[in-house]
Amino acid sequence: MNKTKRYIFLSLLTAAALILSIIESMIPLPYIAPGAKLGLSNIVILSAVVVFGLRDALLIVILRSVLFMMIATNPITFIYSVSSGIVSTLVMYLGCKYLSSKLSLIGISVIGAMAHNATQVTVAAILFETLKLYYYLPILSLISIFTGCFVGYTSILITDNLEKTLLKLN
Amino acid sequence: MKKKINKYDIGLIIAIVIINVFFIWYSGRSAVKLNDKVAYIYSDNQLVKEYVLTDDVKDEYTVKTETGGYNTLHIEDGQIWIHDASCPDKVCIYQGKISRDGEIIVCLPNRMLIKIVDYSEDDEVDFIN
Incomplete structure (x- = not known):
């Protein structure tokens, strides 16, 4: 794939991740624990990790967070989303590299969701200077198993189609 | 890359559920809860x-x-x-x-x-x- 096509694909994926983030912020959810959300944009990021690799996925994560901050949220939320996004992308990349003989994308997505939660709670604990926030981590992890399974299953479907499309382009 | 959910995925998910339920149970009985x-x-x-x-x-x-x-x-x-x-x-x-x-x-x-x-x-x- 030449450079221009790659850039076009990356910007499309960034736009998709951004739109999913915005839609997600509009969906009302029952209040279970602070910070619990669907993580729809992880579908795009996990697919990018599989199809394009770590560097491009990190680029999408950072661009998504910056744009989402400018459109919908504030710099504090940006700190949470960019740090947990980067860590979960790294973890999902390592999962794809070393565990893909055993786990499907569903398992990798669940691991990524765990890393996302752990980072988010850690950042919050640093910002609020209280370790008590770790009390929320098990609850958040249990919720994120469901969303992680959903994200993983969707990513399986997307990566299938995306790889076929990319083959046609070449 | 595996295309479908398999036994390792299910094992991983069950392990995570067990660990987290244990931590919720443990923090419920020993640690300081937020409403304590x-x-x-x-x-x-x-x-x-x-x-x-x-x-x-x-x-x-x-x-x-x-x-x-x-x-x-x-x-x-x-x-x-x-x-x-x-x-x-x-x-x-x-x-x-x-x-x-x-x-x-x-x-x-x-x-x-x-x-x-x-x-x-x-x-x-x-x-x-």
Whole structure:
């Protein structure tokens, strides 16, 4: 794939991740624990990790967070989303590299969701200077198993189609 | 890359569920919950003991000082009080039973302080969603 096509694909994926983030912020959810959300944009990021690799996925994560901050949220939320996004992308990349003989994308997505939660709670604990926030981590992890399974299953479907499309382009 | 969910995925998910349920159960019975009432006991400006004040906690504890003084506290029914002390004036005993947020018992001769913090009343953590 030449450079221009790659850039076009990356910007499309960034736009998709951004739109999913915005839609997600509009969906009302029952209040279970602070910070619990669907993580729809992880579908795009996990697919990018599989199809394009770590560097491009990190680029999408950072661009998504910056744009989402400018459109919908504030710099504090940006700190949470960019740090947990980067860590979960790294973890999902390592999962794809070393565990893909055993786990499907569903398992990798669940691991990524765990890393996302752990980072988010850690950042919050640093910002609020209280370790008590770790009390929320098990609850958040249990919720994120469901969303992680959903994200993983969707990513399986997307990566299938995306790889076929990319083959046609070449 | 595997295309379908397999036994390793299910094993991973079950393991994570078990670990998290264990942590929820563990934090529910031992750690300080966000809606708990906690008594902190200081001796000579240092935290020596903390009690989560629930109705089923019943205990006795003696705070000793380096100079040989002591205060014996009693915890029962979510209340904490001092029923014996080495100091001459017994002011700490006359301060009675405390159970509410912000209440304190002080013993000046033995440099001992008990204070109660109720985490269900003050929202010290604000979240931005």
